Amino acid sequence: MEATHPREGVPDLAGQPKKRTPHAAQGDRRSHLRLKVSSLSPCPQCRNPKPAHQACPHCGTYRGRQVLTIKARKPKTATP
Numbered sequence: 001m002e003a004t005h006p007r008e009g010v011p012d013l014a015g016q017p018k019k020r021t022p023h024a025a026q027g028d029r030r031s032h033l034r035l036k037v038s039s040l041s042p043c044p045q046c047r048n049p050k051p052a053h054q055a056c057p058h059c060g061t062y063r064g065r066q067v068l069t070i071k072a073r074k075p076k077t078a079t080p
């Protein structure tokens with residue numbers, strides 16, 4: 001049996017699956033596919049959690065040096 005192609009007379013060159021994958025097998029295969037929670041470590045300057053090997057977004061320091069200028073955050077205004 002030959003697989004049909006949407007265009008008439010064009011040979012189907014792509015590999016076709018021998019059997020359909022049941023939903024349970026698909027779920028088993030995808031059981032390892034998930035997003036990892038990024039680990040945060042405390043900043044040595046301000047003790048706020050920050051991503052490793054990156055400047056602290058809170059105080060703007062990296063390895064004891066000031067590398068970012070931190071702007072003061074605007075107070076939130078209530079939306080009508």
Ligand SMILES: [Zn+2]
Nearest residue numbers: 043046056059
């Ligand atoms: Zn910090």
